[in-house]
Amino acid sequence: MTAHEQLVARRGRRSGVTTMVAIHSTALGPAVGGCRLKPYADLTRAVDDVLRLSAAMTAKCAVAGLAFGGGKSVIALEPGRVLSPEERRDVLLDHADLVAEFGGTYLAGPDVGTGPADMLVLREVSAFAFCTPESAGGTGSSSGPTAVGVLAALRAALGSPDMTGRRVVISGYGSVGAHLAASLHASGADVVVSDIDPAKRADAESGGLTWVEPEKALTLTADVVIPAAIGGVLSPETVARLDTPLVVGPANNQLTDDAVADDLAARGVLWVPDYVASAGGILYTLSREAEGLDHDAALARVETIERTVEDLLKAAQANATTPLHEAAALAGRRLTSGAAPRTP
């Protein structure tokens, strides 16, 4: 992966909170990526996060065939800080000032800690935010299309659309996790979910799902484990405790290090690279908001993730490599050739 093009951090004039934007690559087009708002133990961790996440966005867009580059932004709260509605607005406006400085080379969307309504606040300062609410003319939350993309990746990895009786463990019962759980349950899968928020248990169980405590989720015997919470969940230690042949899910940056992809392969676990499986949201949103496709055409584009994953898995098998190696190679080829987007 190439070096980053830009990293800019500012202390907000209204809020005093540090916000930052990293642009990893604009080789294929303007850098896109979500705006993450969360507490960080220190700014070094926030910088690490924004750099890793923005690099993953470059690969995500390139593999998805989008004419966009990779960026990300972070609003780094102090540990334990809870924002009042007024403080939240100030923090977002401060961040919007920083996004506006880029003049459109960085486009922000929602990410962990932010949502479509927050993108409307960014829009008060500049046009460089997407995924505003549907009531405001945007495409709203992308979690549904992200789940559609994960399901497409799952079908490709299983080599079958039949979910009947398959045991699926979903770690993270949030927006995407809940979509996945409902869809897989409706398809006849035996769905187990977990979340660090115990308040979600009642909803899960009333929907016919089995609940498990979060620390056990990644060790359960399952046909597939779906990381749908946070990054960094696959380390040499956690991989050694997996009891599943397949891991595929939406969480960004699941591996603590790229070398963990080799550990997974050595244990016989098929891992679909996160930036391939999680591209449904960005594919849908940009297909609609930037390229003007209608809902059905944008969703059809999300479904192409199935074919992309099939091709990557075939290449990994033929070349005796990992799916991560093949995905990175595909992204590299598209970045160096400046490949045109693949619009259906």
Ligand SMILES: NC(=O)c1ccc[n+]([C@@H]2O[C@H](COP(=O)([O-])OP(=O)(O)OC[C@H]3O[C@@H](n4cnc5c(N)ncnc54)[C@H](O)[C@@H]3O)[C@@H](O)[C@H]2O)c1
């Ligand atoms: N929403 C999208 O369109 C989209 C697109 C691409 C990638 N992603 C990634 O997918 C993941 C899920 O996204 P989301 O929109 O559903 O987020 P979300 O915030 O709605 O849900 C995440 C859930 O994970 C839970 N959680 C946090 N830490 C946990 C832990 N250690 N163990 C178990 N549960 C934990 C949270 O309580 C929350 O319910 C995130 O990593 C996100 O970056 C989301």
